[in-house]
Amino acid sequence: MIGSTLNHYEILRKLGSGGMGDVYVARDTKLGREVALKVLPAELTASPEARNRFAREAKAVAALNHPGIVTLFSIEDADGVHFMTMEVVHGKTLAELIHKGGLTLEELFDIASPLADAISAAHQRGITHRDLKPQNVMVTDEGSVKVLDFGLAKLREEIPGKAMTELGGTVATEEGRIIGTVAYMSPEQAQGKDVDPRTDIFALGVLLYELATGERPFKGDTGISILSSILKDTPAPITDLNRRLPRHLGRIVKHCLQKDPERRYQTALDVRNDLEELREEVDSGELQAPAAEPEPTRTGNRVVLAARAVVLLAAAFVAVKLFDTGDATEGSGERVQIRLTKLTSQPGRKMFPTLSPDGKTVAYAWREGDKFDIYVLRVGGGNPINL
Numbered sequence: 001m002i003g004s005t006l007n008h009y010e011i012l013r014k015l016g017s018g019g020m021g022d023v024y025v026a027r028d029t030k031l032g033r034e035v036a037l038k039v040l041p042a043e044l045t046a047s048p049e050a051r052n053r054f055a056r057e058a059k060a061v062a063a064l065n066h067p068g069i070v071t072l073f074s075i076e077d078a079d080g081v082h083f084m085t086m087e088v089v090h091g092k093t094l095a096e097l098i099h100k101g102g103l104t105l106e107e108l109f110d111i112a113s114p115l116a117d118a119i120s121a122a123h124q125r126g127i128t129h130r131d132l133k134p135q136n137v138m139v140t141d142e143g144s145v146k147v148l149d150f151g152l153a154k155l156r157e158e159i160p161g162k163a164m165t166e167l168g169g170t171v172a173t174e175e176g177r178i179i180g181t182v183a184y185m186s187p188e189q190a191q192g193k194d195v196d197p198r199t200d201i202f203a204l205g206v207l208l209y210e211l212a213t214g215e216r217p218f219k220g221d222t223g224i225s226i227l228s229s230i231l232k233d234t235p236a237p238i239t240d241l242n243r244r245l246p247r248h249l250g251r252i253v254k255h256c257l258q259k260d261p262e263r264r265y266q267t268a269l270d271v272r273n274d275l276e277e278l279r280e281e282v283d284s285g286e287l288q289a290p291a292a293e294p295e296p297t298r299t300g301n302r303v304v305l306a307a308r309a310v311v312l313l314a315a316a317f318v319a320v321k322l323f324d325t326g327d328a329t330e331g332s333g334e335r336v337q338i339r340l341t342k343l344t345s346q347p348g349r350k351m352f353p354t355l356s357p358d359g360k361t362v363a364y365a366w367r368e369g370d371k372f373d374i375y376v377l378r379v380g381g382g383n384p385i386n387l
Helices: 048-062 105-122 199-214 223-232 246-254 267-285 298-325
Strands: 008-017 021-028 032-038 072-078 080-088 091-093 135-140 145-147 349-355 363-368 371-378
Touching: 008 032, 021 080, 048 072, 048 080, 072 223, 105 135, 105 199, 105 267, 145 298, 199 246, 246 267
Parallel strands: none
Antiparallel strands: 008 021, 021 032, 032 080, 072 080, 091 135, 135 145, 349 363, 363 371
């Protein structure tokens, strides 16, 4: 294919492949510019369903005119080869940009707000993407966000029906078949139910979670186990995994990831507005993002534990001196008597005692060798409960 010509397009190099075709960079010899060619593979050309999906993608992209969505130039065929021409996007996909620990807050805002805006523009034209994932979102060399690959897009006028799955096979349900990429599916999509733009909002929530933490919210060893996690599991808050993030960002992500579509954001525009409002609050200083906590080393952990133990011992000593000085309490003429009662008899070290507000229960850490546990004990007596 490389070096060959389709109509007046000279194919220069391959960019990548997807479920609905291979993508090449080509030179438009008429206009003297580079374009991206998405070519329907020969094995799919004979399939009416594949050709319809290919045409649907072209129709979806052609209906959109937004800086955050790849621009379609034409849909053509040459000697039975079906292809579409689009703008070439130079940059990196989110799959290349996401790293362990997540992006900085500024980087996240730079991507998340325009991404939500692009999705909102598609929804306003009656188009649900249905396959939002890091590989289908690019950040250009200039820093702009581009949404790609509308091959699984659903147009508003379509009648819900069956379609191919990308699970490596077909998973039939009563209402249809699962389509999309497993880790980024909404619960209703995972069950093969009819979907609407709110399924993209769930996928956007998964992307935001991954941008913020470097981890996916729903995990599993197989496609089925990931689907099960999407349907049943509640992911850890992003602020538990990345303490640099403001809590309100966690609420935005959580709102996107509601399993019931009625409880999610109802429009991507609302997501964009909340993200921009949060950014304004952070930039103005009205809302301070938490400072990053340095990752302690193993030795550092020991130092911190020892320091805390010293502080607690010092606090206990001060408390005893205050309450048992042997002097009369000022103005009362009475002495304060302190009685010390031993609460624990376990071997090993007991550390970090914390009294409950009502003074009836104490929680503490217990360590013996490599074993480290948390216990709760009634001050009045009884057996400690291992948490």
